[in-house]
Amino acid sequence: MLFTGGPEELVRPLLPTWQPERAAVFGEWVKVAAARFGLDALPLVRGAAERSPALTDALLPYSSPAIAVFMADRYTRVKSARPAAVTWLSRHAEAAARALVPAALGKAGTARRQAEAALLALPAVTVRAAASAYGPAAASAIDSLLARDPLTLLPARLPVNPAWAVPAMLPPVRLRDGSGALPLAAVDALITMLAVSKLDEPYAGIGLVAAACEPDDLAEFAWGLLEAWELAGADAKQSWVLDALALLGDDTTVRRLTPRILAWPGDGGHTKAVAGVRALAAIGTDVALMRLYGISQRAKFKGLKTAAEEKITEVADSLGLTAEQLADRLVPDFGLAADGSMTLDYGSRQFRVGFDEQLRPHVSDVSGKRLKALPKPSEPLAEDAYQQFTALKKDVRTVAADQVRRLEQAMVTGRRWTPEEFARYLAGHPLLWHIVRRLVWTVSDGASFRVTEDRSYADAVDEPYALPEDATVGVAHPLDLGAALPAWGEVFADYEIVQPFPQLSRETYPATEESLKRFLGAAVPATRVLGLERRGWRREAPQDAGVQSRIERVAGDLTVVVELDPGIAVGDPDGLGDQTLEDIHVHGRSRLDDRPGRQPFTALGAIAASEVIRDLTIIAEPVAAGR
Template sequence: MTPIHLRGGAGALPPEAVRHVMTMLAISKPGDPYAGLAVVKEACDGRSLADFAWALFQRWQAAGYPSRESWVMDAQALLGDDETVRRLTPLIRAWPGEGGHARAVTGLDLLASIGSEVALMHLHGIAEKVKFSGLKNRAKLKMDEVAAELGLTPQELADRLVPDFGLSADGSLTLDYGRRQFVVGFDEQLKPYVADASGKRLKNLPKPGANDDPELAPAAYRRFAGLKKDVRSVAGDAIHRLEQAMVNRRRWSAGDFGRLLVGHPLLWHIVRRLVWGLYDPSGELRGTLRVAEDRSFADVEDDTLTLPEDALVGVVHPLELGEDLAAWSEVLADYEILQPFPQLGRETYGLDPALVAELEAAKIPTRAVIGLERRGWRRGAPQDAGWQGWIERDVPGGGTITIGLDPGISIGYLDFADEQTLVGLELDGLDPITTSEILRELRDITR
């Protein structure tokens, strides 16, 4: 078995003691661990315990996940850590496609039980983007439960679930090899890059060499590997959430904007590449700003701007900018700022009858229609034989827009029809931003 090491380098548990630990795990119940496990966790190295639990899991996996030994799954919640989360999440995402939906749902409970920022971050990622709708919905329910316990909305919880990954206040990370140091930075898509002490970007982080510190260098190398995995998980979701915040006109208080976005060592890499709006309580735009390199605020004339304490802040939509759109585009071009998603250069549409007719005449791949779920659309409630004949989407203000599908989608048999036609595309009465965004989303899937 994988050894269990005592804290402080005091050796490893003898085989008989390891068997006792396994017995403690086997007789523990979710939410009611055997009392002796607390003594074990106090005496033994946490990383070693997590590795031991994962070795048990791998044996259970190799044996075909026998249900009588399902305590091994619970053991991951009792002894697991963030590395357990990273190892388990890809399996949770894949299990429904292998006939393991119930096991995947148990995995969601496990992530919630571990409860670290990284665990909840991955749980949120499953709730936002996984191809199995049943698992996705269960993950959303789990996230709603966690949010409710904390007195937050799911969106507010998501803001608080982005770990700082141990980054410094300026959003960088120094990797110490002893004789050599490297600095990690992030681009507009939150992809990490490495620079040497002179600031020169490298293709990859060098592997530890013979002249590097034998303890510092391997630890720094492992840390960067873990950072890349974690940031890859959070980056796409963070960018998507901010784009949806622009589309749905979500607002932050000045305090939350400064603390959760501008002050976050990772997210601020995205925040400073966007143009933000200042809004009054009625939703009217009162001013615009960007976040400068020193985290101060500047207006379109590049003059320093002070954020009012009672301000509401949101990602401004290009349709709101009017004549300032060109000016802001010039500012970002002057500073060579690349945006994480289309904002200033975003395609916008008015309610053009010719475009509506074009969309209704288009033959759209069924899988492209299903892909709209990533943008907040839902398939209609299943009818007879699992047939889904429409798609729907909530709109700001509490309404819902519904568009028919011909011939429709069959649950469990997505190849029932290769193409769909949109039926009854009625957008009258919607505000210009919502109209533009719906037409943009539909135009995207017809190309």
């Protein structure tokens, strides 16, 4: 790409005036150009942001009065660009206030309304300081703006409630004081409030309604709106319904919404799915963020996966954590006891819940005998326990696959935890420890250990092990264990420990160029290629005619790229037939859209190289075996 990698002496003169004929030419490369050329790239970046709202965030590093006015417009008028505008206003609050105060005090019209709205999104103390620089009259007028009753802040023209939003047909909303439910006229007003609300700036009346009404009913009401909207055809102009889920929803909303988010892109509903991701992030409970992280890891559609990853990164950044550290903290304990069990009380009988290596719950009686199923309840107390177990199975099923996959990827990528993190979020977690105790762990000093039934640590000869305070801990790869691997195999066999994924028995391969060559020319069904995505690979962005001709795996600072022919058609994976593995190579940067110099396969390191060969063997094994 010329602007990201072309000769500087040729590119820099083009920056002040170059604009493509089609806005579609703009893409993420604009941000690379901004980083490369700084202020000189501003005309290019501004033009890209004006023509492509998705690139509004490319202007985040820049600040000027003109950009402040532009961001006020994006904030009030372009819904998809609003999050980027909010970020810009927050980052450049003082400059934005200085630039927008004159417009907010100017002639009535669009520019004034936009400036007022943007100023109200800024800290009041910052706005007042900026206004004071324009004199006492300006300061007084701005004080009046800031003191305005938020209930009077309404759009110039209120929307008409859609025909499908019939108050009498929606779930009732009871008042907290027990005096009854909202009358139909109030429900109609609530619908209007939701229609004029924005996710990051709800109408002030929503808070009053939330304080007066039953939270469960409000969540059910919002879900009723969603179902009515979808039944009526899901008009994109009324997508405020998805924001309503965020404003009124709860963990039950999260559980209902997640499967729809994952399914919508396959039905042409990518925009709905991304809005759903924003709703999960806005609900913000541990369950919501856990489900959001799950979408970021296992969504089949690249756009949805990317949107979820961005939201998780945003939340993690706000907490000073990495996405992986946030994921550690989001694993729910489901009310389990410290030893990872749960007792179900049937009154006259009690049952104990345990978990297997895949976190599937099972039930035993008081004698320890495992039952095929929890008995049907015959009394009120038993009914509560039965429903508790039913909900537990459903919730854990969602969590289990993600956690097993996450720990396997931690082994492959070499992720490490501090001893305190390991003890708190892994070995000490009531649910995760069922997986943790079925794995061998490696220490930065070369030692290895396992977590025993009593949660102490033991080495390969079953002697107590003390974890050094200054060490780091990771899931041991067989290549980490070296000569200790056979001993660990014997320990796990003796204790009949079943592992959650292949670890001690994992196949390993030498990091040689010859190991790769045997896959070249192999014809692999497209669905098997797509199976690599469950192992941490990702496809390139769609190219001409929506075809993806490369799939990659990032390993530290390097990237393994597999070239596919004829490529995978987005929306019809099998449409172009089997995929020939045309070329396999290692690059020095993890960018699918440019081609830095190749690196030798050995540069990956023994573990990463072995895992690449293992993945390719799994998808191409019948072909590779016959070559």
